[in-house]
Amino acid sequence: MADRLPFGEGASINRPPLFCGLNxxxxxxxxxxxxxxxxxxxxxxxxxxxxxxxxxxxxSFIEKPWSQWTDAKSKKAKFDCIAKNIITSALNSYEFFRVSQCKSSKEMWDTLEVTHEGTNEVKRARKHALIQEYEMFRMLKGETITEVQKRFTHIINHLMSLDKTFDREELNIKILKCLDRAWKPKVTAISESKDLTSLSVASLFGKLREHELEMNRLNVQEKSSYDSDEENLSLLSRKFSKFLKRNRNKDNNKDRYGNKKSNDFNSNNYTCFGCGEQGHIKADCPNKSKEKKPSYKEKKGKTKRAYIAWDENEVSSSSEDEKSNICLVAEDDDESCSSS
Structure with missing residues (x-):
């Protein structure tokens, strides 16, 4: 039944995965x-x-003739042939010619490993680079927990393939430390309530995804509430503007005493403060341009005449005082004569 399933090459449980030189x-x-x-x-x-x-x-050890092999040893020896058949069945033609001259399945496997992973020196260099990437691992801005898990698992799997081992607690602590500040309350809660030595990495990421969904739900509610408040505030602002505009128009039709203003302006009801005639105001007075402004010399002459008049008045007033004093002396003389 499995052979009839519509699987492509390398995707069946009865076929080895196909290798084309990538990944x-x-x-x-x-x-x-x-x-x-x-x-x-x-x-x-x-x-x-x-x-x-x-x-x-x-x-010295010498190979036994095939006729002397037991059934158990024959079966064990046959595993190498089965492994060679599986490897060659999983390779495309280009990769097949890399290992076609190998004598054992181990030799085939080692040839592919050196070709695509490098020698031991290359492996050590890659291992050190991956360890540094693991130590500097941080959650990126705007990154989801699923994306963090994908990057983290990729690094760990590559390190494990290069014989780097990790215990469960070390991985869990690294995951919690790589999260940004927004996750600090959740990190503290997990650290205090869970045993990181027994919690699997998959379970830890599952709890973080649950918290992420809750955070997203609260953010959506908060944004919806903010948009609603902003819409209400905008509506209130528009209504208040209309109210002010309506009251401003009403106030423009009244004077400062609250009386309604007359829209008809009749200049015949006003008297000019310039010429004293009725029918216009001072700003529109037609006699204003006829008035002759005094020149500088006339102003200066008027000033001199005013000064001279002021001096004459002062002299006349002083002479009058002298006359009164003389009269007063004459009166005193008369009084003295009469007494004698």
């Missing part, structure tokens, strides 16, 4: 799972090499 790390993990699902002895043949029954003779 070797992904293919490597899938191949290991596929081989172990068939028999653990297949993966053992790749890790430890081809098994051949031997016997000791004169202090």
């Amino acid at each position: 070797y790390q992904f293919w490597k993990v899938r191949m290991k799972i596929f081989m172990e699902s068939l028999d653990n002895g297949i993966w053992d043949a790749i890790e430890n090499g081809h098994f051949v029954p031997k016997f000791e003779k004169d202090g």
